[in-house]
Amino acid sequence: MEKIDKIVFGDNQFFGINHMSQEKAQQLSEKFRDLNRIIEIYDIALGLGINSIMLNSNDRAREICNYFRNNASRYSDIKWYPSIPYPHKYANLVAEKGIVQTINELVFKGNTVSDILGMISKGGAVLFNKDVIKIMKLLIDLEMRIFEGLDIKVVFLQNIITDLILGFSISEVFKEYCNYIRKRYKAIPGLITQNMPYLLDKLNEWGIDNVVICSSFNKIGYLMSPDINSYVLASKNNNPEKIQIMAMSTLASGAIPPNAAYEFINRQNIQSVVFGASSERNIEETMSLIKL
Numbered sequence: 001m002e003k004i005d006k007i008v009f010g011d012n013q014f015f016g017i018n019h020m021s022q023e024k025a026q027q028l029s030e031k032f033r034d035l036n037r038i039i040e041i042y043d044i045a046l047g048l049g050i051n052s053i054m055l056n057s058n059d060r061a062r063e064i065c066n067y068f069r070n071n072a073s074r075y076s077d078i079k080w081y082p083s084i085p086y087p088h089k090y091a092n093l094v095a096e097k098g099i100v101q102t103i104n105e106l107v108f109k110g111n112t113v114s115d116i117l118g119m120i121s122k123g124g125a126v127l128f129n130k131d132v133i134k135i136m137k138l139l140i141d142l143e144m145r146i147f148e149g150l151d152i153k154v155v156f157l158q159n160i161i162t163d164l165i166l167g168f169s170i171s172e173v174f175k176e177y178c179n180y181i182r183k184r185y186k187a188i189p190g191l192i193t194q195n196m197p198y199l200l201d202k203l204n205e206w207g208i209d210n211v212v213i214c215s216s217f218n219k220i221g222y223l224m225s226p227d228i229n230s231y232v233l234a235s236k237n238n239n240p241e242k243i244q245i246m247a248m249s250t251l252a253s254g255a256i257p258p259n260a261a262y263e264f265i266n267r268q269n270i271q272s273v274v275f276g277a278s279s280e281r282n283i284e285e286t287m288s289l290i291k292l
Contacts, residue, residue, distance in 0.1 A: 004153065004154060006273070031278065046075070052078070055081070057143045065146055075243060078150070081156060082155050083274040085161070086158070130179055136180075144185065157193065171202070189210060194224070197230040215245070217235075218249055219264035235269045235270055245270040247274070248275075
């Protein structure tokens with residue numbers, strides 16, 4: 001199995017996401033309203049040696065990707081880790097424009113006739129036969145258009161989707177998703193979850209490997225179900241040659257000091273950490289503390 005990068009740079013800080021503090025989230029949102037401020041932080045991270053970026057397919061992802069596409073010669077070494085879909089984007093569109101206009105916005109806007117015919121040939125029967133797998137593939141393609149032309153390493157399925165499918169124990173959807181990502185995008189399939197031990201057990205039971213699991217992993221159990229000990233044991237017993245583990249929320253949205261956070265993380269059997277930071281000092285400090 002191809003190894004994932006040990007350190008991946010995340011994006012929550014750019015979009016006003018902080019699960020512990022709404023005030024901090026608002027400050028970040030205002031700070032990074034200008035795309036140039038976002039690019040400044042990316043340039044700092046890349047200059048310090050990071051060459052892997054996780055990016056949610058939210059409303060601003062397109063302009064970020066456009067920038068990197070338009071400046072490809074400067075950023076030729078970056079590996080991308082898209083995270084799809086961004087559920088709030090769809091919810092906001094439906095609330096603002098309704099179902100019909102949302103479909104027009106997502107499927108038809110910005111597409112050529114050949115693009116539309118291609119999508120119809122793949123998923124045209126979807127509306128009639130309710131084929132879940134065809135719907136899934138069509139939505140993946142819609143989301144991945146944002147990242148077209150970039151060097152994709154892992155494509156992550158957001159936890160709201162992963163955990164819903166996991167709750168119903170629908171192995172076929174996971175198998176089809178993983179196969180499609182490998183074949184269509186020549187990338188490693190990734191799954192984001194808030195219950196890593198259970199997902200890991202089910203993937204092993206279903207014989208699904210060559211996958212990356214990304215999950216909150218920290219010393220206070222923040223966004224970790226069912227508990228810390230289950231995560232520690234699951235990762236300890238995991239074979240990274242089959243399934244790799246990426247830790248996120250390692251600082252628990254700022255509740256854990258960096259030294260204590262990574263003293264714990266470095267003792268775990270995990271292969272990667274994704275973190276976000278909004279200053280050179282914080283990026284440099286975090287990189288120095290991660291010892292996987």
